[in-house]
Every structure is written in C-alpha cells, then in structure tokens.
Amino acid sequence: MDPYKILGVSQSASDExxxxxxxxxxxxxxxxxxxxxxxKELAQEKLKEINEAYDTITKQRKASGRTxxxxxxxxxxxxxxxxxxxxxxYQQVRNLLAANQLDRAEQLLxxxxxxxxxxxxxxxxxxxxxxxxxxxxAKMHFQKAVQMDxxxxxxxxxxxxxxxxxxxxxxxxxxxxGNSNDLCNVCTSMICLNLCLNGLCFRC
Amino acid sequence: xxxxxxxNTRELxxxxxxxxxxxxxxxxxxxxxxxxVLLKNALSNDCTFLALLLSSLSEQKDQxxxxxxxxxxxxxxxxxxxxxxxxxxxxxxxxxxxxxxxxNADDEASLTAKVGAAGIKSSAEKAKKYRPQAANCIxxxxxxxxxxxxxxxxxxxxxxxxxxxMMEGIAxxxxxxxPYEKQLKWLFYNIGKYIYILDAIDDLVKDExxxxxxxxxxxxxxxxxxxxxxxxxxxxxxxxxxxLSEASKAYELLPIQKNEGxxxxxxxxxxxxxxxxxxxxxxxxxxx
Numbered sequence: 503m504d505p506y507k508i509l510g511v512s513q514s515a516s517d518e519x520x521x522x523x524x525x526x527x528x529x530x531x532x533x534x535x536x537x538x539x540x541x542k543e544l545a546q547e548k549l550k551e552i553n554e555a556y557d558t559i560t561k562q563r564k565a566s567g568r569t570x571x572x573x574x575x576x577x578x579x580x581x582x583x584x585x586x587x588x589x590x591x592y593q594q595v596r597n598l599l600a601a602n603q604l605d606r607a608e609q610l611l612x613x614x615x616x617x618x619x620x621x622x623x624x625x626x627x628x629x630x631x632x633x634x635x636x637x638x639x640a641k642m643h644f645q646k647a648v649q650m651d652x653x654x655x656x657x658x659x660x661x662x663x664x665x666x667x668x669x670x671x672x673x674x675x676x677x678x679x680g681n682s683n684d685l686c687n688v689c690t691s692m693i694c695l696n697l698c699l700n701g702l703c704f705r706c
Numbered sequence: 707x708x709x710x711x712x713x714n715t716r717e718l719x720x721x722x723x724x725x726x727x728x729x730x731x732x733x734x735x736x737x738x739x740x741x742x743v744l745l746k747n748a749l750s751n752d753c754t755f756l757a758l759l760l761s762s763l764s765e766q767k768d769q770x771x772x773x774x775x776x777x778x779x780x781x782x783x784x785x786x787x788x789x790x791x792x793x794x795x796x797x798x799x800x801x802x803x804x805x806x807x808x809x810n811a812d813d814e815a816s817l818t819a820k821v822g823a824a825g826i827k828s829s830a831e832k833a834k835k836y837r838p839q840a841a842n843c844i845x846x847x848x849x850x851x852x853x854x855x856x857x858x859x860x861x862x863x864x865x866x867x868x869x870x871x872m873m874e875g876i877a878x879x880x881x882x883x884x885p886y887e888k889q890l891k892w893l894f895y896n897i898g899k900y901i902y903i904l905d906a907i908d909d910l911v912k913d914e915x916x917x918x919x920x921x922x923x924x925x926x927x928x929x930x931x932x933x934x935x936x937x938x939x940x941x942x943x944x945x946x947x948x949x950l951s952e953a954s955k956a957y958e959l960l961p962i963q964k965n966e967g968x969x970x971x972x973x974x975x976x977x978x979x980x981x982x983x984x985x986x987x988x989x990x991x992x993x994x
Contacts, residue, residue, distance in 0.1 A: 530958060539952065541892055544959045635870060635895055636863035637948040638941065667947035671954075672982065676974035 505555035517563065524556045538632045540602060588614055588623075595626050604633055621651035628660060640664060710901050712751035713968060713976040722968045724784055728770040729761075730754045732786030735775065736796040741829040746777075748803040752901070755972060757795035760880055762965040764791075790881050797833045798876055801841055804830035805848055813918055843875030860925040862945065866902040873898030889959045896953035900946055900977065907942050908984045910935055935988040946981050 506513050509523045531552065536545035591610055598607035611627055628643030644661040651657060713726060734749050761768070770784045786792065804826050810819035834841040850868045859865050877894035878887060906921050913920035914931040922942075926934045950973075957973050 536955060539892075539955055541888060541956055541959055544888060545955075548959060631863075635867060635899060635949075635952070637899075637945050638861075638863045640948075641944060664944070664948065667951055668943040671947040671951045672978050674954075674974050674978075676970055677978060 503551075503555075505558040508551055508555035509559070520556070520559055524552065527552045538629055540633055542602075588618060588620075592622050592626060599626070599629055599633070602633075604630060621647045621654060621657060624650065625654075625657050625660060632664075637664070709751045710904050710980050711755045711897060711972060711977065712980065713971045714979045717971055717975055719967060722965075722971070725768065725770075725965060726754070726758070726968050728768070728784040728786045729758045729792075731775065731783050732770070732788070732792050733757055733795055733799070734777070735785055736788060736792045737799060740793070740796055741800055741832065742826065745800060745803065745826055745829060748799065750799060750802075753795045753799040753802070756798060756876075756880075757791050758965060759960075759969060760791035760794065760883065761789055762962050762969060763883075763886060763960065764789075765963045768964065794837070794880050797837045798840060800826070800829050800833040801837070801844055804833070805844055809848065809852075837879060840876050840879035843879065844872055847872030847875070855919040858919070858924050860921060862903065862921055862925075862941075865921050866899045866945075869902040870895045870898035873901070886960055889956045893953050893956035893960070896949040896956065899949040900953065900981075903942060903945050903949070904981060904984055907935070907938075907988055910988060939985065939989060943985065950977055950981075 506515070509520060509527065511520055511523045515523070528549065531545045531549045533542075533546065533549070536542045539545070591614065595607045595610050598604075598610070607626075607630055611623065611630065614623055624643045624647035628640045628647060631637070631640035631643060641661075641664050644657065644664060647654070647657040648661045715723060715726075718726065730749070730751075733754055734746050737745050737749065766789075769787045771787060772782045773785050774780075774782050775785070804823060807819045807823040807826070810816050811823050847868050851865065854865050854868065874891045874895040877883070877890040880890070883890055909918075910920060910922055910931045912918075914923055922934055922938055923931065926937065929937070954973050957969070962969060
C-alpha cells in the first residue's frame, strides 16, 4: 500500500509534515492507549504499518537527496516482577490477559481464596472487567487496589485513567463546541459580541 | 426508537448534511419498499448510522437520486440508491421496532403498543426470514433482559452487557463484514452500552411514574427518581464516557473509505451532545 496514504499526507508534503502526521498517528494507536482493549493486536498491526510507511518514506527521500529527521521509537511493555503469595498465579493471569484468554484468566482469579485477595488481585480483576466492558466493576476494583496499596504506580495509573474518562471524552479535540461549560462560555461571549456589534461595547 | 446515535448537525458541512440526509431518506425508502409504508414512521437515526458506517467501509462511491417522496411532496430530496447495507439496516430497523413495541405492550399494557405490534407482525415475520441470525440474537437478548428485569437486577454492568451483546450481534450478522468483524463488534458492543445506560437515565422519572423496571430505580429503592438522578450522575457519566471512548478506539481501527467527516461527527460530537442534553434534562437546577 502507498506509504503516503497510510500516513494520510500527499507525496508533496514536506519532511516536517510527514513527521508530524507520523507522530500524530503514533499517538493515536499508541500501545498504552490500547493496553486494556480487546483490539490491542489490531492497533499493534496498525502501528507497525505506520512505522513501516514512515520508514519507507524516509528511506526514499534520503535516497533521492531529501533529508529527514529520524524519529526512533521502541515500545516495550515493562515487565515488573512481583512477589508474595500467588505471585506465579498473578503472572499467569497477566499472560492470559495479554493473550486475550479472558475466561481462563477469570478462572484463575476466582480460584484465589477470598482472604488472599490482595491489591494485585483487585487490579487484575479490574483489568479483566475492563476488557469485558464491565466498566463499573473495573473502576470499583481499581479503587480497591489503590486503597490497599496506595503507593503502587500501576494501580494508581489505572484508576486515574478510568476516573478521568468523562472529562477526556467530552473534551475530545474533535468537538468544536466543547463540553457544556464551554457552551455557557460561548453564550456569554456571544452576548458580549452582540453588545459590541450593537455599538454598546463594554467589557464584561 | 432511541435516536441517541445521531450527528451534531450544527457542526456538519452542508454537503455532509446532504449525504446524511440522503442516507436517512434512502433508508426510509427502503423500508417502504421492502415492508409497509406505515413503518417508515419508526425510522431511526441509529439504523441510519448502521447503514452509513457499513457502506462507508466499501470503496464504491455513494450514488443518490433527486426525487420527491411522500414525506416531502413539494421539494425534491436526495435519496441514496439501494445497496446491501441499506437493506440490512432496513430489516434491523423493522425488527427492533417490532420487539420494542411488543416489549412496551407487555410492560405497560399500552393499547397503542399492542395495536402497533400486531400491525407490523407480518412485516417482522418477513424481516426474521431475511435475517434469521440477527433476529435470533435480538430475541435471545431481549429474553435475557426480561429475566434480569423480573429479578429486579440492580447491576448496571450486567443489564447493559445484555443489550450491548445484542448490538454486537447485530453488527456481526451484517453482510460481508468478515475483514472488520472484530472492530465492528467492539464498536457496536460499546454503542449498545451507551444506548442502554442513556435510555435508562433518560426514562428514570417516567419509569418511576409508571412503576416500570429501571436499573437505577432498583439500585436505590427508597429514593425519589430526581434525587437518584443527582446521586448517580457521576457513575452514569463515567460509564457513558468509557463506552464512547472504547467505541471510538474501535472506530479508529476501521478502514473507512468515505464519509469520514460525518462518522467522526457522530462518534466524537453527536453522541456527546446527546449525552450532555440528557444529563442536563435529568439534573435540573444545574446541580451538576
């Protein structure tokens, strides 16, 4: 496929334009964004396609004398080691979640005795819920994980990312009107504008 | 029907608005042709979205004719020419209308719903024959919902999951979608969640008056609908936003060939505008 089409730029685009289109797409399909999404693999494929397209264009342009600043990127999901009771089970659950084997992951989590369910159990159950679309449960489990282990960065990050969902989505850059608060601002500024147009200009 | 999946028309370009209308009118015409003129009144924005999205995955250019129709006898309208996705959306529209009416007839003992359901029964039978897989999926899901309603389920994840799975099934039963099945399923699953939750919050007061099942009323049994609305608003906003955000992620992974402006408007703007309007309606006095 045409690498320019993949990046959504024309052949005549400058190196800068190509690069910024590339960076935008990388942000859009970033593994972090799709980490807990069932379409993770598709996003990875897409990112690979984007990387290859960018690579091809930079190489072509270099060969034809046009230069371009390189943008290196490598993503590795940091694997941290966990210890404690059931550590190996939790590692298995993580692997299963990564492989999208949700039923098996659920089974293992359910097998952990109620008394042994620690912050990591809550966190992993939250991830499982997220994948299944059970958002209400996911948030509850993340909250518990944070309460049980307030200093864990992974749990905090998960909880914060879901907690801000409404603000993030309703303030998405595509929306010209913005959220309801902005709408009020628009109204008041429209009133100001009208006053100005009527020759009654004064500062609000 | 629901109508929660529609564009924010104020932000559409004129030609995008024309295209959207051509789809809407095309679907209307298709329903009239395949079924019954009366059914045209039940035309929904949600099914227009279904037709628009599926068609936009194909490279074939949209073709529309300028014609007069019964709803607009004086002015000619752009009407999209028939395609297989319009046909599919028309069948789904009929099925959903029928089951919704039937459900209302059982629930509220409403005479209009009873008459309505009886009136379109033969059309629904026809639609079932055309789309057995989708019809089966809708029927099964509504049965499960009924069961949860009878059990007075108060778990929002659980009830909305059943409705979402129905929407997922509708997407999965569409013709020629194999290459995009995964994305479409997750997209429609999450749209289903969004519709279910939004509908529940929208109907909160009405359901309380009519003594009908509502997942939120069941969760806070002893309180008044208006007070519940304020109490659950954060939870509702969170669930709606998560569903929309996941839906948008699935959308971004679809190889859209045309009408991107309208589709993005619906997913990122139209939905949020409808959601904000419903939330505002429920939380009077600007308590949120």
